[in-house]
Amino acid sequence: MADHTLTAEEQCKFDIITKVIKKDMKPGHAARLLGISPRQIRRLKIAVRAHGATATVHKLKGKVSNHHIAIAVKEKALQIIEETYPDFKPGFATEKLEENHQIHITSQTIRVWMSEKGLWNPRKQKLSAYRSWRPRKEYFGELEQFDGSYHFWFENRFIDAAGNPIEACLLAAIDDATSAITKASFSANEGVNAVFSFWKEYCETRGKPLGIYLDKFSTYKINHKSAVDNSELMTQFQRAMQQLGIHLITAHSPQAKGRIERLFQTLQDRLVKDMRLANITTPEEGNAFLQAVFIPKFNKQFAVIPAKEDNIHKQLLLQEKAKIDHIFSVKETRRVNLDFTIQFKNKWYQLTEIQPTTIRPLMRVTVETMLDQTIHILLNDHELAFIILPEKPKKQRIKQPAILTTHTLNYKPPPDHPWRKYPNK
Numbered sequence: 001m002a003d004h005t006l007t008a009e010e011q012c013k014f015d016i017i018t019k020v021i022k023k024d025m026k027p028g029h030a031a032r033l034l035g036i037s038p039r040q041i042r043r044l045k046i047a048v049r050a051h052g053a054t055a056t057v058h059k060l061k062g063k064v065s066n067h068h069i070a071i072a073v074k075e076k077a078l079q080i081i082e083e084t085y086p087d088f089k090p091g092f093a094t095e096k097l098e099e100n101h102q103i104h105i106t107s108q109t110i111r112v113w114m115s116e117k118g119l120w121n122p123r124k125q126k127l128s129a130y131r132s133w134r135p136r137k138e139y140f141g142e143l144e145q146f147d148g149s150y151h152f153w154f155e156n157r158f159i160d161a162a163g164n165p166i167e168a169c170l171l172a173a174i175d176d177a178t179s180a181i182t183k184a185s186f187s188a189n190e191g192v193n194a195v196f197s198f199w200k201e202y203c204e205t206r207g208k209p210l211g212i213y214l215d216k217f218s219t220y221k222i223n224h225k226s227a228v229d230n231s232e233l234m235t236q237f238q239r240a241m242q243q244l245g246i247h248l249i250t251a252h253s254p255q256a257k258g259r260i261e262r263l264f265q266t267l268q269d270r271l272v273k274d275m276r277l278a279n280i281t282t283p284e285e286g287n288a289f290l291q292a293v294f295i296p297k298f299n300k301q302f303a304v305i306p307a308k309e310d311n312i313h314k315q316l317l318l319q320e321k322a323k324i325d326h327i328f329s330v331k332e333t334r335r336v337n338l339d340f341t342i343q344f345k346n347k348w349y350q351l352t353e354i355q356p357t358t359i360r361p362l363m364r365v366t367v368e369t370m371l372d373q374t375i376h377i378l379l380n381d382h383e384l385a386f387i388i389l390p391e392k393p394k395k396q397r398i399k400q401p402a403i404l405t406t407h408t409l410n411y412k413p414p415p416d417h418p419w420r421k422y423p424n425k
Contacts, residue, residue: 006053006056006057010053010056010057011053013034013044013056014048014053014055014056016030016033016034017030017041017044017045017048017055017056018048020041020045021045021048021049027041027042044056069105069109073103073105074113076103077097077103077105077110077113078113078114078117078119080097080101080103081093081097081110081114081119082117082119084096085273086119087273088273089120089269090107090110090111090114090120091107091111092269092270092273093110093114094106094107094110096277097110136176136177136306136307137176137177137306138177138306138307138308139177139306139307139308139310139311139312140175140177140178140180140306140310140311140312140313141175141177141206141207141209141210141311141312141313142176142177142209142210142211142312143175143176143177143209143210143211143212143213143249144173144174144175144176144182144209144211144212144213145173145174145175145176145212145213145214145257145259145260146171146172146173146212146213146214146260147171147172147214147215147257147260147261147264148169148170148171148172148190148194148195149169149170149172149264149267149268150167150168150169150190151167151168151170151264151268151272152165152166152167152168153168153170153186153268153271153272153275153286154166154168154275154280154281154282154283154286155272155276157276157279157280157281158281158282158283168186168187168188168283168286169186169187169188169189169190169194170184170185170186170187170264170267170271171183171184171185171186171187171190171194171195171198172184172185172260172263172264172267173198173202173212173260174259174260174263176213176259177306177307178303178304178305178306179259179302179303179304180299180302180303181263181295181298181299182202182206183198183201183202183206184267184290184295185198185287185290186283186286186287186290187283188283192236192237192330193330193371195237196236196237196240196328196329196330196371197328197371199240199328200324200328200371203244203316203324204316204324206313207313207314207315207316208244208245208246208313208314208315208316209246209313210246210247210312210314211246211247211248211249212241212246212247212248212249213249213251213257213260214248214249214250214251214257215250215251215257216250216251216252236330236331239331240327240328243320243327244316244320244327245314270298271290271294274289274293274294275289278293325370325371326368326370326376328371329368329369329370329371329376330368330369331366331367331368332344332366332367332369333364333365333366333367334364334365334366334367335362335363335364335365336351336359336360336361336362336363336364336365337361338361338362339393340359340361340404341389341393342365342367342377342386344367344375347388347389348388348389348391348392348393349375349377349386349387349388349389350386350387350388350389350393351377351384351385351386351404352385352386352387352404353404354385354404354405354406355382355384355385355404355405355406356382356383356384356385356406357379357380357382357384357405357406358403358404358405358406359379359384359403359404359405360402360403363379365377365378365379365384366378366379
């Protein structure tokens with residue numbers, strides 16, 4: 001082998017060994033320069049005298065590795081990736097090759113192959129400001145990070161009447177201690193009803209977490225075109241969580257609740273492609289796929305063991321279970337008019353004559369809109385009876401009753417009533 005075929009490292013090694021042979025350098029000095037033992041220097045001297053510069057070249061250089069993957073396997077893997085998983089990241093493509101095609105290759109090798117083929121361009125690392133690290137919570141259920149993400153989750157398979165792709169909202173909660181997805185579901189928006197439905201089902205199935213970590217400003221995407229009813233959301237949500245004894249923590253930046261933010265980045269890659277492979281086309285199918293397939297698989301692969309084993313979700317109390325529909329309802333205050341009507345969202349509600357408690361005009365009552373959109377009117381935990389009027393009531397000249405109570409206004413007490421037991425004086 002001629003000197004000009006040597007690498008710079010091999011040429012340097014050859015020059016140093018040559019100096020040792022010529023006694024221009026001591027073996028100990030050469031050993032330190034090359035980072036090898038003096039014994040190896042003696043072996044190299046013998047080899048260079050016998051074979052020249054080729055003695056400094058590794059014997060396996062230019063030979064095929066014993067762990068070399070057959071060219072046919074490489075071509076087959078790249079063909080499958082190019083046809084079926086062209087926009088998959090190397091790690092995800094590796095999982096699918098093993099899962100669906102029984103091709104077992106490391107993700108590092110797939111990354112190199114995809115880069116050579118032009119199917120993967122590594123991203124440059126972004127420089128970010130320094131942020132201090134917050135340790136995980138110790139217990140499962142101690143803190144849930146919650147947020148929603150608007151995205152074309154179903155790509156072009158979920159469309160409107162005009163054929164345009166529809167952007168759906170994915171609500172998700174991730175446990176801070178384990179990084180396990182505790183619940184995720186698709187909805188049309190991130191409004192009051194969607195968020196209440198999410199946490200009502202969560203509390204009924206898993207129990208109440210000790211705390212929820214959410215975004216202070218953009219968690220509910222007030223500026224998003226699909227985020228309806230957000231003017232009341234935080235107030236209503238805070239009130240419901242306070243009734244259940246769940247502590248709310250609001251983050252001042254997306255990085256503060258980075259676990260849920262990174263989860264959505266992962267889901268926008270993996271979940272979208274998994275639903276594409278499964279031909280999921282609607283949010284209903286997506287929710288079934290999440291519960292039955294994706295979440296169990298995701299948690300098995302990515303969840304970590306918490307510092308302490310206990311699950312500290314608190315089960316709903318009996319009185320909470322009884323009032324769960326009222327807790328997760330939108331509550332608004334209205335005034336009782338002089339004719340005992342109540343106006344609410346362009347509709348008129350007439351209170352009936354007999355009520356479970358005494359009602360006077362101008363009193364304030366609570367109007368609750370349930371998740372099923374039914375209306376309930378309450379006063380001091382008493383549910384009032386009413387009828388819906390077809391139109392705005394007209395002013396009446398007849399004298400209106402002063403109050404509504406538990407009996408009719410022309411009520412006469414029975415003979416055994418306490419009022420009858422005392423003689424008139």
